[in-house]
Amino acid sequence: MSDILHLLIPYAASASEGCQQTLATLALPHLDRLLARLAADPARSSTAEETSFSAPHERALAQALGLPADDGRTPWAAWHRQQQGQPTDGQAWAFVAPCQWQVSTDHVTLRDPEALGLDEASSRALLAIVSPWFAEDGIHLHYEQPTRWLAESPLFADLATASLDRVLLRDVRAWMPDAARARTLHRLHSEMQMLLYTHAFNDARAERGLPVINSFWVHGAGALPATAAGPASAPSVPLALRDAALREDWRAWATAWTALDAGPVADLLRQAEQGRPVRLTLCGERAALAFHTAPRGLVQRIKARFQPTRFAQVATQL
Incomplete structure (x- = not known):
């Protein structure tokens, strides 16, 4: 199993009006710093309709575990x-x-x-x-x-x-x-x-x-395929946001995000700052967006410093 640390967060955002209003005032400093250090990973990202059978976090988890990720067909x-x-x-x-x-x-x-x-x-x-x-x-x-x-x-x-x-x-x-x-x-x-x-x-x-x-x-x-691949990395999947999001209780969702930012996200940030390879996957109702540590050239590092990726930007795509 790979030693890459992988944090996969379901229900990171929603297109719901209540969620969008909450996001406008939600401060997640550790997540913003982490996103500024990581590069987008298109190969591990996916987008589908909100009416798809598999939620984005399930598609991403299936991919990480080496399971079939076709819509509604992960065993x-x-x-x-x-x-x-x-x-x-x-x-x-x-x-x-x-x-x-x-x-x-x-x-x-x-x-x-x-x-x-x-x-x-x-x-x-x-x-x-x-x-x-x-x-x-x-x-x-x-x-x-x-x-x-x-x-x-x-x-x-x-x-x-x-x-x-x-x-x-x-x-x-x-x-x-x-x-x-x-x-x-x-x-x-x-x-x-x-x-x-x-x-x-x-x-x-x-x-x-x-x-x-x-x-x-x-x-x-x-049924499990006989040739199913082993997991490339076994992600950590915190479910703190799930219940609040499903009930559209955005105050509770914001509280859960604040705790998540101070806990697992801050831990992943520390690992990235110490030079360990890490992965982050943020999932909403439509998309799963993946990020990872990757070598960056001078121009990319300067851009990341002065125009860092913020969660507010990412959330609009989820």
Whole structure:
């Protein structure tokens, strides 16, 4: 594994009006100094539509780990299983998140599974209820944690699925998997809503004041390629900005950025100042912009000193 230090920051900026207003007064001195020392790395940068299935930070992380980075086709579940020391045997796996879809006249919003109050016992009970329905279609579910199960099926081979981060608190319809390839999943969504709508499991939850669970979300599907490359560098991926950004709580997001700047960013800056090679990847909803230490000529050094790259400039591209 390379000894290059790599900091990959998801949700570094957003095109949201609230974020743009916050950025106007956000001071990140260590990040500005770090950007002034680094050179852009176009080969590791990427841009896509905000409706792409893979968020920019996931594409960048997949690239850093030597995994396929095609939109919606990084086999995160199979990779996770491998990291846990469990065999994948070349099979296709996926994550399945039990969740609640809030249906209105013009939106189908996916609530954050972490807000559902699921513990291991209730998640396993729900798994026992729905597993036979999935098994009839050749999908075998396995408990992994309260808000996330693992699923194995040939259905998940080469199936593009949208990141959970893409759909949290948003209308799921823009990120549903292709109907022709995922006809079985579309039918299971309907069946689960009918099954769970009046099920005693949800009746008991309602009595305790907990949200009902009426659906699921499949993500991270695929099989690990036999020739997958090893990681060029294993990045550090702080998630401090994620929750605030997804909820568009820009005050909390600014607070998290300030702490990040004083912590991991300042540490990376110190390493760069000591001459160690470093990488920085800043990710928004549209783009992942990569920077790295690289030899610079005299003209480049002078330009960097008097016209340094600032985060305010970079943020407009994310």
